[in-house]
Amino acid sequence: MVTYHFPNDPFAILLAPPLDETPEQRKAREAEEDAARKVSLRIDEELKAEKAAAKKKKNGVKVLVLGQSESGKSTTIKNFQLAYTYQAWLDERASWRTVIYLNLIRSVNHILEILTLEMTNQDSLSHQPTSAHSPVCLRHSEESETDTSDGETFVARPPFAFTGKHKLLKLSLAPLRSVQKDLEVWIGAGASKPQDLSTWYDYTDAAPFAEVERLAPRTSNPRRPNEFFIRSNCGWKETLNKLRSGLSTSPDHLQQPKKGKQDSVVEILAGCSPNIKSLWTDEVVQAVLKRRNIRLEESSGFFLDDVSRIAARNYEPSDDDVLRARLRTVGVQEYSFKIEKGSEIGRDWYMFDVGGVRTSRAAWFPFFEDCNAIIFLAPISCFDETLEEDHRINRVKDSILLWEAICSSRLLSKVQFILFLNKCDLLAAKLTRGTSKIQDYFPNFASEQIDVKSVAAYFRDAFKSILKNSTSSPPRQLFAHMTSVTNTKTTAATLDAVRDTIVHNTLVSAHFI
Numbered sequence: 206m207v208t209y210h211f212p213n214d215p216f217a218i219l220l221a222p223p224l225d226e227t228p229e230q231r232k233a234r235e236a237e238e239d240a241a242r243k244v245s246l247r248i249d250e251e252l253k254a255e256k257a258a259a260k261k262k263k264n265g266v267k268v269l270v271l272g273q274s275e276s277g278k279s280t281t282i283k284n285f286q287l288a289y290t291y292q293a294w295l296d297e298r299a300s301w302r303t304v305i306y307l308n309l310i311r312s313v314n315h316i317l318e319i320l321t322l323e324m325t326n327q328d329s330l331s332h333q334p335t336s337a338h339s340p341v342c343l344r345h346s347e348e349s350e351t352d353t354s355d356g357e358t359f360v361a362r363p364p365f366a367f368t369g370k371h372k373l374l375k376l377s378l379a380p381l382r383s384v385q386k387d388l389e390v391w392i393g394a395g396a397s398k399p400q401d402l403s404t405w406y407d408y409t410d411a412a413p414f415a416e417v418e419r420l421a422p423r424t425s426n427p428r429r430p431n432e433f434f435i436r437s438n439c440g441w442k443e444t445l446n447k448l449r450s451g452l453s454t455s456p457d458h459l460q461q462p463k464k465g466k467q468d469s470v471v472e473i474l475a476g477c478s479p480n481i482k483s484l485w486t487d488e489v490v491q492a493v494l495k496r497r498n499i500r501l502e503e504s505s506g507f508f509l510d511d512v513s514r515i516a517a518r519n520y521e522p523s524d525d526d527v528l529r530a531r532l533r534t535v536g537v538q539e540y541s542f543k544i545e546k547g548s549e550i551g552r553d554w555y556m557f558d559v560g561g562v563r564t565s566r567a568a569w570f571p572f573f574e575d576c577n578a579i580i581f582l583a584p585i586s587c588f589d590e591t592l593e594e595d596h597r598i599n600r601v602k603d604s605i606l607l608w609e610a611i612c613s614s615r616l617l618s619k620v621q622f623i624l625f626l627n628k629c630d631l632l633a634a635k636l637t638r639g640t641s642k643i644q645d646y647f648p649n650f651a652s653e654q655i656d657v658k659s660v661a662a663y664f665r666d667a668f669k670s671i672l673k674n675s676t677s678s679p680p681r682q683l684f685a686h687m688t689s690v691t692n693t694k695t696t697a698a699t700l701d702a703v704r705d706t707i708v709h710n711t712l713v714s715a716h717f718i
C-alpha cells in the first residue's frame with residue numbers, strides 16, 4: 206500500500222487518489238489524467254494560435270466594403286481575389302456552377318411567368334365581344350393590362366402573335382420551376398429574396414447602425430460578436446464550401462438534396478437548353494419584354510446569352526462567369542489577402558464583405574471599430590431604380606443617405622474613404638437608350654452634356670460635399686473612382702491605385718511616413 210503525505214494542502218488532499226487504490230484503478234486514473242493533460246495542452250496551443258492571429262491581424266490592413274444591396278461589393282472582393290489570391294480563386298471557381306445554374310433558371314422562369322400572364326390576359330381580352338377584331342387595349346402603365354376603371358389613360362397596342370410554339374415552350378420548360386426551388390433550398394439564405402419592406406407603414410432606416418452607435422457607450426469598445434458574424438455559416442464563402450462538398454446549406458437536414466440531385470439538375474438543364482435558347486431568341490417574347498421595359502440583359506445574374514455553353518454537361522465556370530454570378534451576401538464575410546507586389550509585399554489585408562439590404566445594415570457597426578479604410582460602392586446607373594427590399598425608395602438617394610451616415614460616424618472619423626461610382630457600363634447603356642431622364646430624378650442636375658462623365662461628376666460632387674460637411678477633423682480627402690467592377694481589366698488598375706492609397710494612408714496615420 207502507498208502512503209501519501211499532504212502537508213496542510215487542502216487541494217492536494219481533495220485531489221489525492223484514494224488510499225486503498227488498486228493497481229488497475231491506478232492505471233485507469235493515470236490514463237484519464239493523461240488524456241486530460243493532452244486536452245489542456247491542445248487548448249493552450251489553440252489559445253496561443255488565436256493570440257498570434259489577433260496580433261497579426263492588428264498589424265494588418267482592415268478594409269470594410271460597404272454599399273447598398275447589388276451595389277457590387279462582393280464583385281469588388283472577387284476582383285481582389287482574382288488579383289491577389291488567384292489560387293484561392295481557382296479552388297473556389299467550380300463551386301459557383303450551382304449559383305450560375307440558379308441565376309440562369311431564374312431568368313427563364315421569370316420570362317415564363319410574364320409570358321403566362323400576357324397570354325392569359327390576351328386570351329381573356331380576345332373573348333370579350335368588343336375586342337374580337339380590334340387591337341388589345343392596354344393601360345399606359347406597362348404593368349396593368351386589364352383594369353378598365355374610370356380615369357385611366359388607355360393606349361391601343363397590337364396584340365402579340367402568340368402561337369402553339371409558345372404554349373409548347375411553356376410546357377417543356379415547366380420542370381425548371383421545381384429545379385429552381387430545389388436549388389434555392391440547396392444554396393440557402395443567399396438565394397432567397399430580401400424581406401419586402403414596401404408594405405411597412407413606416408420607411409425603414411437607411412443607416413440603422415447610426416442608432417446603434419448613438420446608443421453605444423462612448424467609453425466602451427463596441428465589441429464584435431465575433432462568432433456570430435465572422436463565422437456565420439450563411440456567408441457565401443461557406444455556401445460555396447458546402448456546395449463544393451455536395452452538402453445542403455439549409456439548416457434543415459430534411460431538406461438535404463438526395464445523392465445525384467446535382468446530376469439531375471445538369472441533365473434537366475441540358476435537355477431544356479435548345480428550348481431555353483428558342484424562348485430567349487423568340488421575337489414575340491422579346492417584344493413582350495420590351496413592352497414591359499424589362500431588360501434582363503442588364504440585370505444581375507444574366508446568363509441567357511450563354512445558355513448553350515452553361516447548359517452543356519461538361520460546363521466549367523469561367524472567371525467572367527463567376528464575376529457576373531449573383532449570390533446575395535447574408536451576414537458578414539471575412540477575406541484575407543497577402544500583398545504580393547510593391548513595397549508593402551507580405552502585408553496582410555483583411556476585407557469584410559457585408560450584406561447590403563437595409564435590414565442587414567445594423568450588423569455593420571461592430572466592424573467600424575478598428576478598420577483602416579472603407580470602399581463604398583454607389584451604383585450610379587440606378588438613378589431611376591428603386592430598392593428591391595423597398596420599392597418606395599430611389600436607389601441613388603438611398604446610397605446618399607447611407608453615405609451621409611457613414612461620413613458622420615464618430616468611429617469612422619479617422620478612416621480613409623474610397624468611393625466607387627459603380628456600374629458605369631450600365632449607366633452608359635441607359636443614357637444611350639435615353640429612356641430615362643436624370644433630371645426627372647435629380648432636378649439639380651444642370652449639365653448640358655448628359656454622358657457618363659457628367660453624371661459621374663455630378664454624383665461625385667454630391668458625395669464629396671457630404672464628406673466635406675461631415676464633422677471630421679482634419680478634413681478627409683475623398684478618392685473617387687468611376688468603375689464597372691464586372692470588367693476585370695479596368696478594375697485591376699483601380700485596385701492597384703486603391704491598394705496604394707490605403708497603404709499610404711494607413712502608414713501616415715500610424716506615423717510611419
Ligand SMILES: Nc1nc2c(ncn2[C@@H]2O[C@H](COP(=O)(O)OP(=O)(O)OP(=O)(O)O)[C@@H](O)[C@H]2O)c(=O)[nH]1
Pocket residue numbers: 272273274275276277278279280281504505506507528529530531532533534535559560561562627628629630631688689690691692
Ligand atoms: N454590368 C455590371 N454589373 C455589375 C457591376 N457591379 C456588380 N454587378 C453585378 O451586380 C450583381 C450584384 O453584385 P454583388 O457584388 O453581388 O452586389 P453586393 O453589393 O455584394 O450585394 P449584396 O450582397 O446583396 O449586398 C452581380 O450579378 C454583379 O455581377 C458593374 O459595374 N456592371
Ligand SMILES: [Mg+2]
Pocket residue numbers: 278279280532533534558559560
Ligand atoms: Mg454581396
